Amino acid sequence: MAGLRAAISLAEAGRVLVLAKQELTESATQYAQGGVAVVLSDEDEISLHLQDTVDAGAGLVNVAAATVLVEEGPERIHELLDWGAQFDRTGSKLTFTREGAHSRSRILHAHGDSTGREMGRALAAKAMTLPNITFSEFEFSSDLVFRDGAVHGVELIAGDGQRHRVSASAVLLATGGIGQVYRDTTNPSVATADGIGMAFRAGADISDMEFVQFHPTALYVPGAPRFLLSEALRGEGAQLLNMEMQRFMPAQHALAELAPRDVVARAIAHEIGQSNQPDPVVYLDMRHLDAETLRNRFPRVHATCLQYKVDITKDLVPIRPAAHYLMGGVKTDLEGRTNIAGLYAGGETACTGVHGANRLASNSLLEGLVFGARAGNRMREESTKPAALGQPAAPQAKxxxxxxxxxxxxxxxxxxxxxxxxxxxxxxxxxxxxxxxxxxxxxxxxxxxxxxxxxxxxxxxxxxxxxxxxxxxxxxxxxxxxxxxxxxxxxxxxxxxxxxxxxx
Ligand SMILES: Cc1cc2nc3c(=O)[nH]c(=O)nc-3n(C[C@H](O)[C@H](O)[C@H](O)COP(=O)(O)OP(=O)(O)OC[C@H]3O[C@@H](n4cnc5c(N)ncnc54)[C@H](O)[C@@H]3O)c2cc1C
CATH class of the missing domain: 1.20.58.100 (Fumarate reductase/succinate dehydrogenase flavoprotein-like, C-terminal domain)
Structure with a gap:
């Protein structure tokens, strides 16, 4: 999300190389289900989105960053609509749903629960029309080329294992999150904290790393990935049951299953910790909900669970919390600049402080668009000519x-x-x-x-x-x-x- 959006802005200034270590589509963006938060409905206001974001962040939201996010969000989404993104509509009007901790219905979604995939598709399609952008898939960025206090390019390992360097007047790290640091995560296998590692080794400031959001409800079936079961399921009335088949959330919080993510995740961890079963889980129960509505509103969740022999309309769904999103990351200003000349960061890799200590649901796709565009615009001003770089020696170690x-x-x-x-x-x-x-x-x-x-x-x-x-x-x-x-x-x-x- 952040990388492609930055590339589109930057392409006006010159040549842009977009690197991805697998297929371009293999990213957290591709798996984002619930939606993107944006103030576009007549019943909503920018100030309310700002307030909800600040409230969720538990005293640490950088209000200047959050203001940029909510104010520039609508323009970025309009632009994406112009580029062909198909968000779900009721008749001709965009459909907005509500998620936990949002005071208004402001979540746009696409194909029910495939929002990130549709947004990524529209961005990639737009980027591919711009002749200044070159894509290189299966190219792994291993390190930054750092010299005389500035970044001059990246070192790469190609799909065949060959190493080489690419010089650049500016580099944007948009490598996504860190989910793979944890045993249980909703993140794809590419989320191995590469941008943070590269930036840290080059001496960049890293902020708020203790703030990792754990999603309370990830599918927990042996042999299956920890597939995310969107909060919107609880919004539709799904309930949490412990192994004694009892609801436990009403005793924990006035909002019961719709309490903030961290409260629900801790309550589930507590239930699991209390159990003396060998591999305890908690269940998400949707058996009382209308099966047709569930299948239509959550086609991807329904189909994925079925692959693992769980029918969300009939079965109890075993779940556990899983690492989901990093609020911290490479510290940047509001234009994606780090403390190192020539080095930028965007999306989940970056930390502008926009999420504070806890992210408001559905704010991160918007963050990628808004701050990606800003970083791309700022990078246009980098005037240094790409340096001539020698090629790296083959590694001696086995x-x-x-x-x-x-x-x-x-x-x-x-x-x-x-x-x-x-x-x-x-x-x-x-x-x-x-x-x-x-x-x-x-x-x-x-x-x-x-x-x-x-x-x-x-x-x-x-x-x-x-x-x-x-x-x-x-x-x-x-x-x-x-x-x-x-x-x-x-x-x-x-x-x-x-x-x-x-x-x-
Ligand atoms: C299951 C799931 C559901 C989610 N649902 C929502 C939602 O509904 N709404 C919302 O707002 N947010 C949601 N999020 C969070 C959101 O999807 C992410 O925060 C956001 O998409 C991150 O975008 P990004 O551009 O920063 O990174 P990504 O989309 O993860 O892209 C990172 C890219 O960098 C590449 N890369 C990584 N390392 C390297 C390297 N060393 N060399 C070369 N390439 C590399 C990756 O292959 C990938 O292409 C969800 C996340 C997950 C995992």
Missing amino acids: DDLEKAEQYIRTIQNVMWRYAGVVRTSKGLAEAQSMIGAVGERLPAPVSRRSCEARNIFQAARLIVRSALAREESRGAHFRTDFPQTDDERFKKHSLVRRDKISFE
Whole structure:
């Protein structure tokens, strides 16, 4: 979302290379279901969208960034409509639905529950009409070319394993999220924190890494990916049952199943923790809802669950929480600029502070469009000519794929256990030492997978470090040893600069 949108703006200025480590479509954007939040209905107001975003962010939203998001959002969506995006309509009018923590119906969706796929399709189609944009798929960016305090290009590993460099007057990191740092995640396999790893190694400021949003309801069936079961299902009346077949949310929150995501995720984690079953789950129950409505409104959810022999209209759906979205990332200003000359970040990789400590549902697709466009516009002003770069030497070390896989699995398990939905200082300290030990044994970053292992390790370390330092609970970060919010000490953003952490 962010990368393609930036490329479209930037193409007016010169040649743009869009890199993707798999097919262009393989991204979180492709799997975004629920929709995109935007003020386009007559019953809505920009100020209300702003207020909802600020309220969700638990005291840490950068109001200037959120203002840009809600004010420029409508224009970006109109533009996307002009480029052919087909959002769902009732008659000729756009259909808006409501999601948790939104005070108005302002969520546009496409093909029921395939919003991101449709938005990505329209953007890619537009970008492909622009002769200045070149696409290169199955090209893995392994590192930035950093010299004399500025970024001059990227180092790449092609599909056949060959390394080469591409020079550029500016580089935008739009590599998506970090879900693969955790054992259970809704994110696709490409979400291995590559942009954050590359930026961190080049000395970029990294902010708010402790704020990872866990989606409460991901399908939990052995052998199946943790497929997301959209909040909108609960909006339609789906209920949560524990293993004793009892609803537990009404006792936890006045909004019951529609309580904020972090509250629901913690309540589910609690139920799971209480159970003495070998592999406990919680169930999403939709059996009382109209089957026809469910099939029409959620065709993708219905079809995907059926693949794993779960019929959402008839069966209890086993679920667990899963890592979903990173509010933090590479710190940028409102034009995507990092603290390093020539380096930009956008979308989920970036942290403008727009989501604060917790993201309002459906604000991230919009974030990719709005801040992607802004970064592309700003990059047009980069006047440096691309530097001549030599090609990298072939790596001397041998690749050890087996070890890379093994260490990735270890980090994912440690992160899930100690830096997940509920955290403690003891658990985080344990995670820090276990991840540190993995770091010492990581194989040399030779292949794409061993580079991903290094990025997963670096992101995990940043999350744990920031989560340990934030001795309070706020938004998506919950510490049982510090269950209160402490505005006096922590109404600030965490910032990792090189090897130091501070709150600013
Ligand atoms: C299942 C699911 C459902 C969601 N539902 C919603 C929703 O309804 N509404 C909403 O607003 N948000 C939703 N989100 C969040 C939203 O989809 C993402 O935050 C957003 O799409 C991220 O866009 P992006 O452009 O930052 O990254 P992505 O869309 O993830 O794109 C990143 C791209 O970078 C490429 N890449 C990564 N590393 C490298 C590398 N080293 N070299 C080369 N290429 C690389 C990837 O292959 C990919 O093409 C959902 C997320 C998930 C996972």
